[in-house]
Amino acid sequence: MNLPGLNSADQTRPRAWLATVLAGDKDLSTLPALPAPPADLVQLAAEEEVLSLLAWRLQPISSSNEAPAGLTDLQGMAQEAAREAGVASMLFESQTREVLETCRQLKLSAILLKGSALARWAYAAPHLRSCGDVDVLVGSRQEALLLARQLVRKGFEMARPSGELVAYELLCTKALAGLTVEVDIHWRLANSPLFNRFEYNELLTNSMPMRDGQTLVLEPVHALVHAAIHRALNLSIGMPDSLKWLFDFVAIGDRLTASDWQRLAELAASKGVAGVVLDSLEAAGYWFTRRWPADCLQALEQASAREPIDRRKLGNFRYMQKMSWHALPGTAAKTRWLWQRVFPSRDYMIYLYGEQGSYASLMWQRMKQAARKLTAKHAATKGPPP
């Protein structure tokens, strides 16, 4: 169901106020007073990775005489940061083009995924969707290796994967003008056996070309489902539910037609991700005051009741790992997954912990982190002292 959106009391809180501005359905002159100094709001927008969006939404302020106090200052600060975001987006775009050109040279049919894909069609301008990496989907692990090796010849470095059952992707990085560009080469849509009922050929069939006639991205309904899956997996590893991700559902959802919404419910149900999609739509609808088609939400609600995943537990790491393990086909796969989880590759641990070192020292680091997490969880469940 559509949750009641933010009310006027909520909007006195910075994050809610920010979401209200981004939602774009309120006249700027009627916005509540700034709930925090402009510099703090800019900082928050940066943390939520929506600074460019904020600058864009505040643009009309320049020609308005009725802006609430402080809004003009906020607009100026956000615009300054948006300029840098524009530069970063061009850097990433240059690398995206290089990756896609490499795919064409190798005759691989690649699909651009996630932020760099959505930036091209779901947002009013590419720089409005902050991207930290380039994600491409190819047809198989062999194709991913082929692409990665070719990128290495072009100056990228490749990190060896953690294990082909734990992460269905290869990671390549390159330093460029002070930024680290990360290219994730996927051969499955998600890094979990839990959400991998999508075959590559099906995704290729459900992709659409961009204006250049060559770049392929997922069509809107599949893109929304993928965004929901991506959000669920990020929540499961403890990442906060950022306004950036939630706004993706607004950016896509605002463009869906009535038949698209029907297709969405059917697709999500058929792939066992109705609950995941519903959770994302409810969260996005709440924060950005969007009321999605009731029929679609009802269908998703009914389908999710029949699914093994409890959408209320998406943020529970152990639960999601357990469900991923159950989703694996057979004992051999389950055993291999467990091994890859407990003993990841050295390169992957360097990537995780940002440290160099021997395998033994990195494993020691891994065990210390696990112990810290367990201790923190134990302290949390114990509760405060009397």
Next chain:
Amino acid sequence: MNPSERINIPAHVMAREVGDETVILDLATGTYFGLDEVGGRIWQLLAQGKTVGEVVATLVGEYEADASVIEQDLLQLMAELERRQLVQRAP
């Protein structure tokens, strides 16, 4: 520059509209520049392959300004862009 000249934008130069300005990034050096609204419009017209004369004529119509002033500003901007190797004269 004569009115029939065009410019090329090298492959290592990218541009994007960000709010009221156009940001130009030189991938070769990692440096970036901002053009105001008029500068951004000039960039847009040059990137479309218009000649110097065509750009002047378009801007005169859009801004209702004196052609000689526009031409002077245009040539000044183009000289600066060329100096920074953000554009090249078309052969």
